[in-house]
Amino acid sequence: MYPFLTNEFSGINGIIRHAPEDFQVTEIPAYPCSGEGEHIFLYIEKSNLTTLELVKQLSQKLKISLKDVGYAGQKDCHALTKQYISIPQKALPLIEKINIPNVKILSVQRHKNKLRLGHLQGNEFRICIRNYDESKECNIVSIANKLVDIGVPNYFGEQRFGIQNNTQWIGKAILQKDSKALLQVFFGTFTENDGPKMQQIKQYFLQGNYKSASEEIPSEFRTEKYILKKLAMGLSPEKIISIIPKHMHTFYICAYQAWLFNEILSQRIENLDNIELGDLAVKHPSRSVFLVEDQEKEQIRCNNKEISASGPIWGYKMIQPRYKPLQREIELLEKENISMSMFPILGERRSLRFFVQNLSWQKTEQGMWISFTLPKSCYATVVLREFMKNQKVCTIDEIVEE
Numbered sequence: 001m002y003p004f005l006t007n008e009f010s011g012i013n014g015i016i017r018h019a020p021e022d023f024q025v026t027e028i029p030a031y032p033c034s035g036e037g038e039h040i041f042l043y044i045e046k047s048n049l050t051t052l053e054l055v056k057q058l059s060q061k062l063k064i065s066l067k068d069v070g071y072a073g074q075k076d077c078h079a080l081t082k083q084y085i086s087i088p089q090k091a092l093p094l095i096e097k098i099n100i101p102n103v104k105i106l107s108v109q110r111h112k113n114k115l116r117l118g119h120l121q122g123n124e125f126r127i128c129i130r131n132y133d134e135s136k137e138c139n140i141v142s143i144a145n146k147l148v149d150i151g152v153p154n155y156f157g158e159q160r161f162g163i164q165n166n167t168q169w170i171g172k173a174i175l176q177k178d179s180k181a182l183l184q185v186f187f188g189t190f191t192e193n194d195g196p197k198m199q200q201i202k203q204y205f206l207q208g209n210y211k212s213a214s215e216e217i218p219s220e221f222r223t224e225k226y227i228l229k230k231l232a233m234g235l236s237p238e239k240i241i242s243i244i245p246k247h248m249h250t251f252y253i254c255a256y257q258a259w260l261f262n263e264i265l266s267q268r269i270e271n272l273d274n275i276e277l278g279d280l281a282v283k284h285p286s287r288s289v290f291l292v293e294d295q296e297k298e299q300i301r302c303n304n305k306e307i308s309a310s311g312p313i314w315g316y317k318m319i320q321p322r323y324k325p326l327q328r329e330i331e332l333l334e335k336e337n338i339s340m341s342m343f344p345i346l347g348e349r350r351s352l353r354f355f356v357q358n359l360s361w362q363k364t365e366q367g368m369w370i371s372f373t374l375p376k377s378c379y380a381t382v383v384l385r386e387f388m389k390n391q392k393v394c395t396i397d398e399i400v401e402e
Helices: 051-061 089-097 134-150 167-175 179-188 196-206 210-216 222-232 237-243 246-267 295-303 323-336 380-388 396-401
Strands: 023-029 039-047 080-088 103-111 120-129 280-283 289-291 307-313 348-351 357-363 368-375
Touching: 039 089, 051 080, 080 089, 089 103, 120 380, 134 357, 134 380, 167 179, 167 246, 179 196, 179 222, 179 237, 196 210, 210 222, 222 237, 246 307, 246 323, 280 348, 295 307, 368 380
Parallel strands: 023 080
Antiparallel strands: 023 120, 039 080, 039 103, 120 368, 280 289, 280 307, 307 348, 357 368
């Protein structure tokens, strides 16, 4: 549980995502469509469908390759979202035949280039918090003012670490080439998120009954099911890491990168709006990075929200800070028994804070609606947790399971 920026104010608790309409996301494009060109931009509203599922269905119905379908960012499944999807001009005649449940095509426009990942400014959110504590409603103004004045901690959201909250530890085990630790994370540790079925699967694993475990585990746990099947066929546990697909290696290692970043951010949460000598500062909104050599001078720019301190997304080619910021990061890696040279993927710096725009709230019969605009790559749940102060930002499904 990472520290809150607004810890002095009690949260309103509550739940989100009671229905898809309670979590509304509208993509803000990086540029307007030109009205001409060989690519077709579809402005789509969807719910109960991930962006990747939508892309797959569009490619099938339009008879085009998955690679021909472009999108700027992935949107939630259990939400009402609007985003742009690009397709090649040759698919235009088949658009009218698209019939996908919970999907509406709101507009069709032409543009010169294909839409690519990251081609967006940010996202607008409108989110309903239901069953909240009305006695704490008076704190909303104070929390909002502090988030606007100082900025929002740029944590990676809990969803980054998976349903079982363990993807970061799998990533660490892969970096350390520790198959025993990896299997322990996957199947040897019981957690509060385990339902009765997952507990039984883990029990089978601990008993060495890999066949029963592989048969019982749900198909959505594809990597886990694959590992259990291989173990049941007699594969040595020491070789488990080598059979995990490379793209999943990257997925798990990225989760560990995110966890490490969150740890550094949590150490600086009380001074989130401060710049230190030796920091690598991020310019807003360009995201370019520079070394802080004059702390007093750069603190003025930090107060004006022109720059912010950054934290590490460890990997090759990542620039390192100096002095106290560097020492803080070195100590964390030493504590984790990890070195930067172990990361096989690209590293970068990430701002420790972001700035929320157009923040407002409205009380209705359904609950408290909170609206705001975020830059790309920032998590709405990180904003919500400051208002709610739940141990985790809960959905109605999670409440029922508990």
